Amino acid sequence: MSSLSEMEKKLRVAVERGDIESVTRLLELDVDINSREEHGTTLLILACYLKNKEMVELLLTKSADVNVTCSNGYTALVLSALEGSQDIVDLLLNVKDINVMKKERLFGKTAIHCAAGNGHVTILERLLCCSVPVDINDKDGRTPLWWAACRGRVCCADVLLKHGASPQHESKSKGSPLEIAKKEVCSDVVEMMEEAIRLRSHPYVKGDVSIMRHQYEETIAELQSEVDKKEELRQSSLVHESEVRRLRTEIQEKEEEMRCLVSTLATVSRMASEKIAESHTTSDEFCLSQPPDDVMYAVSALACDQWSDVGLELGYTMPELNSLTSLITASHSKLHVILRTKAAAVGTSNVVGIILSACQRISIPICAAAIRDEVVKRQERLRAQNGGQ
Template structure:
């Protein structure tokens, strides 16, 4: 009788373990050619891979066919699995291989892990994650911020240094076009601003509204940052591309901070510059009821007689918006 027709079909070797990941295990087998088939075409061997149920310790078939390789998918990371190979001849005789035990690898670190560690200011965790090389340093979070942007915004100087040392791109921008330098300028972290400049961050970079880092600094109102930026060559009369506002215009609109405005004026900012609608810093300050700033601008040469695109004076505009204190101040300064 043909050897394959015997009930004592030779015991196969256990499947060989190939590539193992955190969610898959590759198994393959290559039996002796004399056992793979007989001279008859209908005597091919059938192969099955069976997996042990860890709770019941019984085996269930997860693959059957004539191939010599199978990859088990959808597994849990860092988990142990047991498999055996079943070889069946065409007449139904079969035998099992010894069991092979394989453990999947740990799940690789992700961008979420990196950003979680950065938000917690956990330098050790960031180092470990970057050393795995499974996460790119500049992977963005759900808001489009890189780890460097987050660290720069939060003032985590150590992490900023660490991320740059590991290849973080200081010129990477988020969805609104802002880079790490803009975020650090707005938040007032001078040490980080200096460090980013040392590593190639530019004053000329613009976000999607055409604002540069100096506009962000004006919005943040951190005088020491603005003073250093100006000393480092940042332009004070640079206009955005949306409203054509200079940093002084943004102070007039948003914060009304007289110290910051005085810094810009001392550095040569034009107090009579006009935006795309013909408004001046004085007009904007008056409309936003920034009395102190209105007085500062007038004391530094702001023209109170200028009119807007509709022919209205600053006094008329302030009166129309109910800025009575500003109206009184303007009338007093005109005398």
């Protein structure tokens, strides 16, 4: 095996940590997904060993090779069948061109041998639906039923017998499944095998086995349908998660805009309070006695670069605006001058109307309404105090 590059080492560490985000990012940099370390372990085999279904799924979508073996001859499927990782086995079996009959190096066992010998019934049934011969041999001619009988896996033996496994299949030197069951004193398995031998001598047994196989195929088809439905739901969930992330980002942006606005209004309010204090008048007197600077500053801050639109709305021509603002650099100051000039032209009593007109041009109607309400309330209070004058 060639030594791993630094990027391949980082990728392997990310797989070990289960860091989906880092693995995705590194694979986008064209790091070899099928790189193998000194023992021949690939990223996919490593993820199967760690039983990380999400990582396995990611690597499969990136075209990881499912038939590569490590130094002991284990493929991802053989390892997952041995460990009983049912969800991962389902993912692997859905990969096109997977070799379900590939054997590990020590005993020559396939995935179905491993599932039978380790008591993983559901995985065993799933593999039997993949056209794997029920009496497939390992190096010594032992079948999956032999391994189930040797280790007392009653349920697995039952499934294999119902699929037509032979209790009398002779291995090279280890005897038949029936003989090993008797040797291991596994009475339940012995009974099942003897009953299977007796039934198979019946003239109608061939038809019975065919019916049972058909029933199993229907059950597997139903299970596969459920898997497909769950996959559709998962894909739909991923779409919704993406939309939620987008909306959260948008909310954060709006919250930041609101914080800036609140800060601006607080500054405006402070400036207005200082002006009132300097003039030694009440806030209501200040509001009517001169153009309300606090409101003008707020309008200016909110309108930003729309000052020319506001000016045109108030009756100015563009040449007049250019002449009026030629010596002013800041856009909010330009609008401020426009409003004050208009106020001087029409009289202080119409300042509120002018500001309201300007507010209609602002893209933040809630803030415009708040400014409007505050000014109108002050006007009404002062008129009430003056007896409606």
